[in-house]
Amino acid sequence: xxxxxxxxxxxxxxxxxxxxxxxxxxxxxxxxxxxxxxxxxxxxxxxxxxxxxxxxxxxxxxxxxxxxxxxxxxxxxxxxxxxxxxxxxxxxxxxxxxxxxxxxxxxxxxxxxxxxxxxxxxxxxxxxxxxxxxxxxxxxxxxxxxxxxxxxxxxxxxxxxxxxxxxxxxxxxxxxxxxxxxxxxxxxxxxxxxxxxxxxxxxxxxxx
Numbered sequence: 001x002x003x004x005x006x007x008x009x010x011x012x013x014x015x016x017x018x019x020x021x022x023x024x025x026x027x028x029x030x031x032x033x034x035x036x037x038x039x040x041x042x043x044x045x046x047x048x049x050x051x052x053x054x055x056x057x058x059x060x061x062x063x064x065x066x067x068x069x070x071x072x073x074x075x076x077x078x079x080x081x082x083x084x085x086x087x088x089x090x091x092x093x094x095x096x097x098x099x100x101x102x103x104x105x106x107x108x109x110x111x112x113x114x115x116x117x118x119x120x121x122x123x124x125x126x127x128x129x130x131x132x133x134x135x136x137x138x139x140x141x142x143x144x145x146x147x148x149x150x151x152x153x154x155x156x157x158x159x160x161x162x163x164x165x166x167x168x169x170x171x172x173x174x175x176x177x178x179x180x181x182x183x184x185x186x187x188x189x190x191x192x193x194x195x196x197x198x199x200x201x202x203x204x205x206x207x208x
Contacts, residue, residue: 033157036067036075037067038149040063041114042063062082064117066114067112074156077151078164080115086143148168
């Protein structure tokens with residue numbers, strides 16, 4: 001009798017442990033999130049072209065691609081701060097060209113979004129255009145630039161939203177004498193390294 005009771009107790013315990021484990025695994029898979037992927041898709045810098053018009057309204061224009069890799073989680077983006085820099089290779093420093101803000105938006109699960117923007121010919125941008133022209137003495141030599149992006153996101157899981165998670169990514173890229181990327185492939189933006197901490201810190205302060 002006692003042996004039968006012991007067997008029943010063991011089966012109940014085993015069943016409980018298995019059920020608890022499967023439940024924990026399901027909850028972990030449900031709550032686990034993947035960070036959105038960001039890419040610089042297109043860039044146009046008219047001031048670098050051979051026929052550049054100094055009165056052009058735009059210093060540069062760009063397209064970003066944002067991907068939500070989560071299978072069952074939407075993403076709420078706060079305002080996305082975008083900053084561009086010209087890289088002075090000789091002095092190993094970056095020169096700010098300007099900032100652009102993408103308004104908050106929602107992205108469904110496994111969806112892609114393209115967001116466009118431009119830096120207009122404000123007083124600051126006019127000075128940046130002068131910097132670009134000074135660095136364009138040899139029009140056939142590719143110029144180096146950098147883009148940094150900072151935002152916060154919340155994930156929609158079933159009926160609730162998570163807390164905000166910070167995203168700060170960036171990438172270097174080169175532009176040819178036509179004012180477009182040397183490499184036609186999209187540029188993946190990755191976690192900002194410490195050597196670019198100042199620019200990322202400024203964006204982080206603006207966002208966070």
